[in-house]
Amino acid sequence: MLRSFSPLPRARLRLPSVRNFSISPSRQELSPQHAIYVSNSVNPYFNLSLEDWLFRHKNHQEPLLLLYRNDPCVVIGRNQNPWKEVNMTALKARSIPFIRRRSGGGTVYHDLGNTNYSIHLSRLTFDRHATAELVRRAISTLGVDVRVNDRNDICVGNEKVSGSAYKIVNQRAYHHGTMLISTKLDTLGALLRTDTETMVTKGVDSVRSPVCNLRQFSSTIDHETFVDAVVSEFRREYRVDEPIRYVNDGEGAEETDYIRNGMAELPSWDWAFGQTPEFTYSIRPRFEWGEVTIEIRSKHGIILETRATSGHSGAGLEELGRRLEGHKYGFVEEAIVKDVVDRDSRCRDVWEALAGAMETYNYQP
Known part of the structure; x- marks a missing residue:
């Protein structure tokens, strides 16, 4: 992920009947005391940090709803392995970042055809099935027959339109999820299709499922109508009667210390790669001179051990493995092993x- 974001556009929302999406030119101080938030920013680093700030600062006894969209990105779960979950080659080709979120669960793709919802409640009243049902009822008002499966995903038939993740801390909990409205499903497939079956991780693997867009079943559904439906259902369920707080780029929310620090942490190596659970990766490349079995063991993004064995094993391959130990997986410069590989063509x-197997794309906003 080496390139920076281009300037992020403001999302412009149409004006449906029960909402007021107009944006006041005056700057409003961001407060966690509202019940309903809609972010007009499409910066994923900002929106994920805003979500965490609201989660940490809102009165734990009061319900909260946040809705937002992001520019294209892949979002992995807190305890996942990016090299296992994400096609780094496809990411690099499209200049799309991956981001490790702060909740558990599996890997998802965001773009402007996907709307994210986040429902925060007291831990005592939190029920993930009930919150999924709230979203299901909202979609039903838009004329699409959806159901909640045993994983609390929202589906049309056997295809998933929404995947969910959860976080519980002290007295507060949230359920957040994606809603595929008009997402580029071909891009989603390319970015999440990996060839790492021999990578064994102690983290959480994603559960692969067939997916579809809501737009396939109703041409009138879009971001605005979905937001309207979820807000209305949230108000009915939790008896909330207050206006929506819109969060806009340039209002200064990103200057809040907690949010600013969160935006800096998410793309950092320590968070994006350094939080990766321990894993081993075995590959068996073939060369004209023979086949080699290579096993790499890594924890928190650091190579702990590399073993390369073949019928031509020797001091060169052993030294090559030792040179990698203690270095960041996917970030080893050839200079570290140059003298070894210059001496031995097999090395x-x-x-x-090895370098190809550890391919990494380190996008920096």
Whole structure:
């Protein structure tokens, strides 16, 4: 993820009957005391940090709803392995970041055809099935027959339109999820399709499911109508009668210390890669001179051990493995092993296979 974001556009929302999406030119101080928030920002680093700030600062006894969209990005769960979950080659080709969120669950793709909802409640009253049902009822008012499965995903038939994740801390909990409205499903598939079956992780693997867009079943559904429906259902369920608090780029919310620090943390190596649970990855590349079995073991993004064995094993391959130990997985410069691979062409072949297997895309906003 080496390139920076282009300037992020403001999302412009149409004006349905029960909402007021007009944006006041005056700057409003952001407060966690409202019940309903709609972010007009499409910066994923901001929106994920805003969500966490609201979660940490809202009165734990009061319900809260946040809705937002993001520019294209892949979002992995708190305890997942990005090299297992994300096609780094496809990410790089499209200049799309991956972001490790602060909740558990699996990997999802965000773009402007996907709307994210986040429902925060007291831990004592939190019921993930009930919150999923709230969203299901909202979609039903838009004319699409959906159901909640045993994982609390929202589906049309056997295809998923919404996946969920959860977070519980002290007296507060939230259920957040994606809603595929008109997402580019071909891009989603390309970014989340990996060839790492031999990577064994102690983290959480995503549960792969067929997906579809709501737009396939109703041409009138879009971000605005979905937001309207969820807000209305949230108000009915929790007896909330107050206006929506819109959060806009340039209002200064990103200057809030907690949010600013969160936006800096999410793309950092320590968070994005350094939180990766321990894993091992075995590959068996073949060369003209023979086949090699390579096993890499890593924890928190650091290579702990690399073993390369073949019928031609020797001091060169052993030294190559030792040189990688203690370095960041996917970030090893060739200079670290240059003298070893320059002396032995077989070591060079193995190094190139290793470098390809550890391919990483480090997007920086």
